[in-house]
Amino acid sequence: MKFKNFPIYRIEWVTSTFLIGTALLSLTVVPWFLWTQFNLPADAANKVHGWGFIWAMFVFYYYATGFGITLGYHRLFSHISFKAKWPVKLFVLLFGAASFENSALDWSADHRIHHKHVDEDEDPYDISKGFFYAHIGWLLFRLKPKPPVTNVKDLEADPLVMWQHRYVQWIGAFVGFVMPAALGYGYASFMGYANPGMTALAGFLIAGLLRTVVVQQGTFCINSLCHMIGRRPYSTDHSARDSGVVALLTFGEGYHNYHHEFQHDYRNGVKPWQFDPTKWIIWTLSKVGLTQDLRRVPDSRIMAAELKEQSRTLGRDIDSLAARLDVRTRELKARTIAAAHELAAELARRAEALKEAATTKAEVAQETMVEMRGLLNQAASHLEALRRAGAGSAA
Numbered sequence: 544m545k546f547k548n549f550p551i552y553r554i555e556w557v558t559s560t561f562l563i564g565t566a567l568l569s570l571t572v573v574p575w576f577l578w579t580q581f582n583l584p585a586d587a588a589n590k591v592h593g594w595g596f597i598w599a600m601f602v603f604y605y606y607a608t609g610f611g612i613t614l615g616y617h618r619l620f621s622h623i624s625f626k627a628k629w630p631v632k633l634f635v636l637l638f639g640a641a642s643f644e645n646s647a648l649d650w651s652a653d654h655r656i657h658h659k660h661v662d663e664d665e666d667p668y669d670i671s672k673g674f675f676y677a678h679i680g681w682l683l684f685r686l687k688p689k690p691p692v693t694n695v696k697d698l699e700a701d702p703l704v705m706w707q708h709r710y711v712q713w714i715g716a717f718v719g720f721v722m723p724a725a726l727g728y729g730y731a732s733f734m735g736y737a738n739p740g741m742t743a744l745a746g747f748l749i750a751g752l753l754r755t756v757v758v759q760q761g762t763f764c765i766n767s768l769c770h771m772i773g774r775r776p777y778s779t780d781h782s783a784r785d786s787g788v789v790a791l792l793t794f795g796e797g798y799h800n801y802h803h804e805f806q807h808d809y810r811n812g813v814k815p816w817q818f819d820p821t822k823w824i825i826w827t828l829s830k831v832g833l834t835q836d837l838r839r840v841p842d843s844r845i846m847a848a849e850l851k852e853q854s855r856t857l858g859r860d861i862d863s864l865a866a867r868l869d870v871r872t873r874e875l876k877a878r879t880i881a882a883a884h885e886l887a888a889e890l891a892r893r894a895e896a897l898k899e900a901a902t903t904k905a906e907v908a909q910e911t912m913v914e915m916r917g918l919l920n921q922a923a924s925h926l927e928a929l930r931r932a933g934a935g936s937a938a
């Protein structure tokens with residue numbers, strides 16, 4: 544891009560200054576502070592005491608503000624995938640504000656448009672505009688005027704959400720920056736440390752500033768990496784992907800292919816072995832009555848999506864692999880290929896039947912589900928065999 548074309552008039556100055564400023568301070572002032580503190584003699588007047596408390600606060604704030612976004616802004620407010628009592632709502636609204644990602648109302652409005660228009664021009668963090676744009680660029684620049692907010696009428700009727708929306712910057716500054724400093728000061732005074740002001744400063748820098756940047760980058764990864772890295776077992780109609788690695792950075796939101804396919808499910812990592820701490824907390828809170836009406840997509844519908852996708856992949860891969868086999872081996876493989884095609888068709892038929900059963904809410908027997916799982920495994924081993932044969936013939 545030529546410099547004269549740089550869209551200076553489209554820069555979001557306040558957001559850009561905050562995002563870039565906090566990131567730069569975290570990369571410069573925070574390490575410098577840690578280094579000078581590390582090298583100070585134990586009896587120095589400006590030595591910070593109570594590092595255990597400071598790091599414990601960092602961990603608490605990391606999870607509290609992270610869940611504020613994933614459990615609160617995302618699964619509760621944007622998708623209404625469960626209902627929550629007011630203490631849960633208040634907690635996620637306070638700590639969500641402290642993650643400095645705007646109000647729950649604005650966040651949800653953007654996110655609902657993202658789901659409705661994923662990968663299209665209207666998508667606020669459209670991945671087809673590149674990694675940088677989807678990650679943070681969409682916040683730094685406003686490419687076109689923001690459309691009027693019309694898709695969060697339900698949230699506008701919630702007084703707690705509207706209270707947070709009105710005072711979000713004040714709540715964020717108080718809970719996210721002032722509180723860690725005040726808690727540091729209080730702890731140091733209680734313990735009788737020489738200079739509580741230094742513990743307060745450390746609380747602000749580590750649990751306030753550094754934590755804000757780490758959590759923000761985690762959330763931004765959902766919009767960028769989750770649309771780039773990983774597998775698409777439930778649908779290849781959109782760019783969203785499932786990645787266990789990204790789930791580790793994002794409190795379980797990395798299973799994004801499933802999430803885009805079934806956005807009203809409170810689970811993102813739907814398989815029992817997948818890392819989804821947000822799901823675990825929502826479920827645990829439901830056991831003590833703080834959350835309720837957890838929405839789950841029936842297993843048969845999930846299986847139908849998997850079968851359909853596997854059938855598609857199988858069909859596509861057979862043709863491309865078969866084209867690579869030479870004439871002699873092709874004859875030998877003809878039977879395998881025919882069988883694979885038949886299996887792909889069978890998978891598609893089963894997917895349709897299951898979908899039908901799910902829409903009419905008919906019971907699907909456990910044996911049928913086991914049989915389907917068997918078919919899926921069979922398809923996977925067929926694919927593996929074909930891929931090996933393809934690699935052999937290419938060599």
Ligand SMILES: [Zn+2]
Nearest residue numbers: 657766783799
């Ligand atoms: Zn997405």
Ligand SMILES: [Zn+2]
Nearest residue numbers: 654658802806
């Ligand atoms: Zn979502």
